[in-house]
Amino acid sequence: MKIDPNSSADLSVQIAQAIKDAIICGELIVDERLPSEAELSDHFQVSRPTVREALKRLAAQSLIRTQRGASGGAFVNRLSFEDAYAQQVTTSTLLLSMNAVSFDTACEARYALERACAPLSAQRRSADHLATMRAEIFRQGQPGLTDVAFCASDVAFHRALVDGACNPVLSYQLAGAVEAMQPLMNMITFSARDRAAITGLHTRIADAIEAGDGSAAVCGLQDLESETRKLAADVFAARAKR
Amino acid sequence: MKIDPNSSADLSVQIAQAIKDAIICGELIVDERLPSEAELSDHFQVSRPTVREALKRLAAQSLIRTQRGASGGAFVNRLSFEDAYAQQVTTSTLLLSMNAVSFDTACEARYALERACAPLSAQRRSADHLATMRAEIFRQGQPGLTDVAFCASDVAFHRALVDGACNPVLSYQLAGAVEAMQPLMNMITFSARDRAAITGLHTRIADAIEAGDGSAAVCGLQDLESETRKLAADVFAARAKR
DNA sequence: GACATTTAAAAGTCTGACATTTAAATATCT
DNA sequence: AGATATTTAAATGTCAGACTTTTAAATGTC
Numbered sequence: 001m002k003i004d005p006n007s008s009a010d011l012s013v014q015i016a017q018a019i020k021d022a023i024i025c026g027e028l029i030v031d032e033r034l035p036s037e038a039e040l041s042d043h044f045q046v047s048r049p050t051v052r053e054a055l056k057r058l059a060a061q062s063l064i065r066t067q068r069g070a071s072g073g074a075f076v077n078r079l080s081f082e083d084a085y086a087q088q089v090t091t092s093t094l095l096l097s098m099n100a101v102s103f104d105t106a107c108e109a110r111y112a113l114e115r116a117c118a119p120l121s122a123q124r125r126s127a128d129h130l131a132t133m134r135a136e137i138f139r140q141g142q143p144g145l146t147d148v149a150f151c152a153s154d155v156a157f158h159r160a161l162v163d164g165a166c167n168p169v170l171s172y173q174l175a176g177a178v179e180a181m182q183p184l185m186n187m188i189t190f191s192a193r194d195r196a197a198i199t200g201l202h203t204r205i206a207d208a209i210e211a212g213d214g215s216a217a218v219c220g221l222q223d224l225e226s227e228t229r230k231l232a233a234d235v236f237a238a239r240a241k242r
Numbered sequence: 243m244k245i246d247p248n249s250s251a252d253l254s255v256q257i258a259q260a261i262k263d264a265i266i267c268g269e270l271i272v273d274e275r276l277p278s279e280a281e282l283s284d285h286f287q288v289s290r291p292t293v294r295e296a297l298k299r300l301a302a303q304s305l306i307r308t309q310r311g312a313s314g315g316a317f318v319n320r321l322s323f324e325d326a327y328a329q330q331v332t333t334s335t336l337l338l339s340m341n342a343v344s345f346d347t348a349c350e351a352r353y354a355l356e357r358a359c360a361p362l363s364a365q366r367r368s369a370d371h372l373a374t375m376r377a378e379i380f381r382q383g384q385p386g387l388t389d390v391a392f393c394a395s396d397v398a399f400h401r402a403l404v405d406g407a408c409n410p411v412l413s414y415q416l417a418g419a420v421e422a423m424q425p426l427m428n429m430i431t432f433s434a435r436d437r438a439a440i441t442g443l444h445t446r447i448a449d450a451i452e453a454g455d456g457s458a459a460v461c462g463l464q465d466l467e468s469e470t471r472k473l474a475a476d477v478f479a480a481r482a483k484r
Numbered sequence: 485g486a487c488a489t490t491t492a493a494a495a496g497t498c499t500g501a502c503a504t505t506t507a508a509a510t511a512t513c514t
Numbered sequence: 515a516g517a518t519a520t521t522t523a524a525a526t527g528t529c530a531g532a533c534t535t536t537t538a539a540a541t542g543t544c
Binding site for chain 1: 254258265266268272291294295296298299300301302303305320321322323326329330332333334335336337338339340341343347348350351354355357358359362407409410411412414415416418419
């Protein structure tokens, strides 16, 4: 682990990168303890605050965790699926909100990816996944449900569908696509009729998953995509007219 | 933007979270300048190094950028697709390498997602995307190509396929799935015969994309997945025997 | 052997200072 | 007057050293 004293980049950036590289190339392995801040500042010939800034950068990416007290220090963190999932969701959400991504573009991506999961989910879903889907469908039919709660339930339904594929990598990759749509969906007001249409399609999809019929599930998702996009188009058109 | 003085969490974590929340909820908008470090430390009643650690955490996630000099400071950063893409790739790569994800699991996820892009790509790909695919196929046939270079070319081919869908959200979401496979693929040694089989399938896929035949491309990807998994299984079996 | 106490190591925080960068204000020259 | 050089001030980047808090391990006591 070395830094280039002639580089114009900030020291804390260089140090963070050096440690990150060491982790990526396997020089530092999971749960291994990094040298203490004092030792690092000595090694890189910088002050402790500078080392600390570098470590905070890594901590922000869940690459390390720190522990206080005797035998504490910074440890290489095993990046868990949960951590990666959470990162993926916030990054995707911000990406969409900051780049004026159209509803259609995001929607297309989401459903294209979900359709990829459907056949696997139809084959492998556990009873639990199916139960979650049914429970969310039931919730969506409840009167007095707010639009925000309806959208949240929608996301939960789709998440169960994706998780049904029993492939954690797939679940992780889909996290952003599914959850980042929620803020966009929240901009829509759902009439009772819209909700019924959506819930009906959800039922169709759940039935297909239950029957192990992947292609039927794909068709259901296809129709749900059309329905969602039509709905959004109507809402935006009405809003533009006003 | 407030922090809870009774919380047990580190101050820099709390401050970073407070600013992050302000960005997510739109209280701070893109390119807006945050208060100076001195003002922030005054506002939160903490020292400047503590504020700086918080800012470094945010900078690590590309949520802010800092600029030195007069009229410098920290600015809310527009999260670009490039930044998000890079983050996604490193996170996915680390996730796979640190969690002993099986080759099959990662492979399944990758090809399932790619098949989702194929029909869109067949419809929308530009001449440029197609040219890239052809060029990579040509490169893969060159004698004397190292295994690592072969894998890199493979990734470039698939990236062009995905980008052909002309949906930046899709490209971003696929980044991790496609690129994170590279280290896993690099563990395989490709015989001349293996390479020919893969390159042949690539040609089949490119032909289908060129013809605008989405389902043929999906079939090609299906076969490529089988081929890849078979190949990997053979390599691992041979290695286990030794 | 079980429990309480001490101790030391490490991260977390603070204060205050200095260095460096950079844009804007000011001064100077043509 | 306008262009160019200089100064200035504000902001981040860096440093040094001290103090606080947490925590596990060593030590001591019953």
